Amino acid sequence: MNPIPENELERLLKLSELDLDYTGLKLSFQDLTKLAAKVAGTDISLINLIDSYTQWSIASFGIDVEQMPREDSVCQYTIAVPEEDHGFEVKNLAADDRFKDKFFVKDDPHLRYYFGVPLKIAEGVNLGALCVLDKEYQDITPEKREMLELIAGEVVNRIKIQFAISQLHGKIKESNKVKNRVAHDIRGPIGGIIGLAEIIQLQGDANKLEEVLDFIKLIQKSGKSVLELADEILSQDYGKDNKKLPTDQEFTMGTLKQKLEDMYSPQALSKSVRLEVSYKDDNADIPFPKNKLMQILGNLISNALKFTPEEGVVSVTMEMEVLDQDKILRFEVSDNGVGMNEEKIKEITDGKAVSTQGTQKETGFGFGLNLVSHLIQGLKGKLEIESEKGKGSKFKVTVPLK
Known part of the structure; x- marks a missing residue:
């Protein structure tokens, strides 16, 4: 029986809020694993x-590993230990029924010792673990434990x-866009106001009262339009600029495709399943906010891989529709796996999915699709599911971008 923290959905939501790029953090944490x-x-x-399905090794020392199924990890026990335990220790993995058949124990590197410290982001909420491992037993003294806890805190x-x-980069970028847009867009109306004032000044005594009143009305109208324009600019989302390059907080269809392939192809390969990711070329170069998309699509892909047999196919298609000031992102994750009945579909759309075993008896944790449903609702999006027992499943995600 795999351990699940009592607050698992809260834990996963906290992790998703950080919107971390698991594959791009190595340089930031490499020194801490060595220490x-x-x-x-x-x-x-x-x-x-x-996360719901996978353990992501964002930094490592002494071994080259990037990910493994959550059910195979030892750290899944570390994140579930009571806070007063100050970590999780296994003195001999080969003698422990929970771990003796794991590939890293039976095969190279033939690990034996494990000690892990939770990475606590908030009271009772553990994102993962800092762990140390060895081929031989090690004595982790109270002093060493305390130092490892300090490193985990760092x-x-x-x-x-x-x-x-x-977050700060995003705000600075948005602020600069507002400043530049305001400077550009109000130059015309303000120029018109100045021009009308100059006409009044040049005509001097030759101004007729009726003309001056008309000019003043035009000035008032132009001034009002400037205020309205400023309000419009300040309330807009500036991600709609078709020509700009994506920032660190944005994807294009191409960069999202590459990221999904980099992160989930190893899982597909390990199950002998083909992962296909494609997108429609229309609007493919327009940047859009990351907005938890990796968490949504990653969980859907991991779930599809879990229920697709060997030599099966998991397909991801993506497209963007641009409607004046708005964009609509559409994603489909489909498989030719075991499929679901109407009752199971309703559980997922209601956010009450429960765990079931995969095609290779993979352990389920029951929170991946609940998290997906929650995140999509938070983005004011829509999740649709088409499935039939024995004929696979298709998850359709629609996300509006104002």
Whole structure:
């Protein structure tokens, strides 16, 4: 029985709020894994973040690993330990029924010792774990445990700082756009006001009262239009500029496709399933906010892979529709797996999905699709599911961008 934290959905929501790029964090945390291994006296150290289906190793020392199924990890136990335990230790993985048949114990690197410290982002909320591992037993003294807890705290601090910097970049960029747009768009109306005032001044005594009143009305009208324009500009989303390059907080269809392939092709390969990601060329170069899209699509892809048999296909299609000031993102994740009945579909759309085993008896944790449903609702989007037992499933996601 795999452990599940009591507050699992809250934990997953907290992780999704950070909108982390699991594959792009190595340089920021590499020094901390090396430090943890040196402190513990072990050959290996990892910083692992755990989502609904996958353990992502965002930094490592002594071993080259990027991800593994959550059900195979030892850190899944670390994130579920009571806070007063101050970590999770396994002195001999080969002698523990929970881990003795895992590939990293039976095969190279033949690991034996494990000690993990939760990465606590808030009271009782663990994003993952800092862990140290070795081929031989190691004695982690209370002093070493305390130092590892301090390193784990620094990992969390850096995650928070990265999130804050990302948010700040977005605000600065938005502020600059507002400033530039205001400067450009109000130049014309203000120029008109100045021109009318100059006409009045040049005509001097030759001005007739009726003409002056007409000019004043035009000035008032132009002034009002400037105010309305300023209000419009300040309330707009400036992600609609077709020509600009994507920022760190944005995707294009091409960059999203590449990211999905990089992150989920290993999972597909391990199950002998073909993962196909494609997008329609119309509007493919227009940037759009990341807005939890990796969490939504990643969970749907992992779920599809879980229920697709060997030699099956999981297909992801993406497109953007531009409607004047608005955009609509549409995604489809389909598979030719085991399919679902109407009752199961209703559970998912109601946010009450429960776990079931995959085609290779993979353990389910029951929160991936609940998280997807919650995130889509938060984006004012829509989730539609088409499925039939034995004929696969299709998840359709629509996300509006104002």
